[in-house]
Amino acid sequence: MxxxxxxxxxxxxxxxxxxxxxxxxxxxxxxxxxxxxxxxxxxxxxxxxxxxxxxxxxxxxxxxxxxxxxxxxxxxxxxxxxxxxxxxxxxxxxxxxxxxxxxxxxxxxxxxxxxxxxxxxQMLGARRDRIKAYASGLDFHLSDTDFAELFGRADALGYTAFKIKVGHPDFERDLHRLDLLKKLVRADAQVMIDANEAWSPKEAVVKLERIRDAGHALLWVEDPTLRNDFEGLRHIRHNATWTALNTGEYLDASGKRALMEAGAVDILNVHGQVTDVMRVGWLAADLGVPVSMGNTFLEVGVHCACALPDVEWLEYSFQNFDALVEEPIAIVDGIAMAPDRPGHGLExxxxxxxxxxxxxxxxxxxxxxxxxxxxxxxxxxx
The missing domain is CATH 3.30.390.10 (Enolase-like, N-terminal domain)
Known part of the structure; x- marks a missing residue:
């Protein structure tokens, strides 16, 4: 054809x-x-x-x-x-x-x-057709009321892991949001934070220590400092060992390879370029680096996430794109399920x-x- x-x-x-x-x-x-x-x-x-x-x-x-x-x-x-x-x-x-x-x-x-x-x-070689999804708020600009409504609803829908945005000029506001999230979601929830490169390496280590001392356990911190500061990322990774460093989101395939080879990542963040993701995912598997599936348009990344080894999480950020397709990817009780239809299943x-x-x-x-x-x-x- x-x-x-x-x-x-x-x-x-x-x-x-x-x-x-x-x-x-x-x-x-x-x-x-x-x-x-x-x-x-x-x-x-x-x-x-x-x-x-x-x-x-x-x-x-x-x-x-x-x-x-x-x-x-x-x-x-x-x-x-x-x-x-x-x-x-x-x-x-x-x-x-x-x-x-x-x-x-x-x-x-x-x-x-x-x-x-x-x-x-199936074409990508997956042996499973579902993966855990975590609730991602993209919430930095929301009021506390809207923040509470979003994550309270996510918890009610069965999500067990939640990622919030940090990196506010007033760090007390970041701590406040973590405190608020703890009140909104289940007691055994897993929590991630995403600073979107807002901190310097040393600043990241200090603020992560304050988060830990405030009683918050983190599954990972995402993009705490500049994407290509491999030395700074290694500094964070080696001095904040109580949580994982998730990064690579902003790098192309060559940059992701260099990041892993530099030992500057615990969990590699990939997105929706299927060919690139599968090639980088193969290299990550060879190097023993776990992978997380970040935001992909209409969650089409569920296919790569199911196919790659050591991928535990798919990001879902509650964006109102679903009217664009006849049948969106189903997420039930926080589990994303790859469609059993030819192709990626979206029309x-x-x-x-x-x-x-x-x-x-x-x-x-x-x-x-x-x-x-x-x-x-x-x-x-x-």
């Missing part, structure tokens, strides 16, 4: 809450769906998003994709492309104008698995095509009410 066509659909809608961390915040969703169409009519779906600025009009997105990407895909076989290894040289090694890298990989793998008639997790919804498509850039005042949040994240308890 060869790729013969593509389809671009632009979406823009209001989020149901402000999301962000110690460095950034976002109020709106700017998303484009990429559909790669095979000669037999099968379609592979991937998503690209811009966190902070609107994407160009749909016609311009299509023009850029046709010029920059389409020549590398047209007439090619998906099964060949997902495994192709090329040595980057000169001008051939450059960023795309728009953030299509992950969308292309996901769409190609979706199409390849559909051609094989297999769920993606663009007719509702999204009809109601959420925005060919042109809209002002925020024109977006209206946000789509509903995830209906599939449910609890069967009680």
């Amino acid at each position: 060869r790729i013969v066509d593509f389809r671009i659909t632009r979406f823009q809608f209001a989020r149901d809450r402000v999301i962000g961390d110690s460095q950034v915040r976002a109020d709106d969703a700017h998303v484009v769906a990429l559909e790669l169409i095979g000669e037999n009519g099968l379609t592979g779906l991937g998503f690209a998003q811009s966190l902070f600025v609107p994407l160009p009009p749909e016609a311009e997105i299509e023009r850029i994709f046709r010029f920059e990407v389409w020549p590398t895909l047209e007439g090619e076989r998906p099964l060949a492309l997902v495994h192709r290894v090329a040595r980057p040289r000169g001008g051939n090694h450059r960023a795309l104008t728009l953030p299509f890298h992950e969308a292309i990989q996901v769409a190609l793998w979706d199409l390849a698995a559909k051609q094989a008639g297999m769920p993606l997790w 663009l919804s007719e509702y999204a095509r009809r109601e959420l498509r925005r060919p042109d850039v809209l002002d925020r005042s024109e977006l209206g009410a946000p789509p509903l949040s995830k209906p599939a994240a449910v609890s069967t308890a009680g």
Whole structure:
């Protein structure tokens, strides 16, 4: 089967809450769906998003994709492309104008698995079809009231692990949030914190000691200092041995390799680029480094998470993207379940095509009410 066509659909809608961390915040969703169409009519779906600025009009997105990407895909076989290894040289090694890298990989793998008639997790070699999900608030800019509502609801839905944002200029506020979380969730909950590079290495060690002395146990601290400060990360790892260091989120595949080889990580954080994740995951397994699956669009990372060894957790951050697909990834009692459908199991919804498509850039005042949040994240308890 060869790729013969593509389809671009632009979406823009209001989020149901402000999301962000110690460095950034976002109020709106700017998303484009990429559909790669095979000669037999099968379609592979991937998503690209811009966190902070609107994407160009749909016609311009299509023009850029046709010029920059389409020549590398047209007439090619998906099964060949997902495994192709090329040595980057000169001008051939450059960023795309728009953030299509992950969308292309996901769409190609979706199409390849559909051609094989297999769920993606099976095609990737997984022996399991489910993994624990932790509740991630993206909560830095929320009020205490909204913070309490979000994590209280997550606990009621059956989540047993929770990650909050820290790195506030007033460290007492970070401690306050940890105290508040402890009151909201079950007594045996596991807790992670994410500083998004807000601290220096020495500052991180001091603040982690204060967190421990305040009576808080942490499963991990995520990105406490700059991503490429391997010496600083090693300092944190060796001086805060009571918790694990989770990092690598902001590094590409080559950077993740260098991070692991430098001994500057306890748990490697990966995201949604399927080919890159599987290759880096193989190296992590060879080096004995556990992997965690960070945020992936519509939790498509569940497939890689199930396929890679030593992956215990998938991040779920309660973003209101589910209206984009007919059937989102199910999370029940804090367990994410990979779909038993060919491909990655996500299909663009007719509702999204009809109601959420925005060919042109809209002002925020024109977006209206946000789509509903995830209906599939449910609890069967009680």
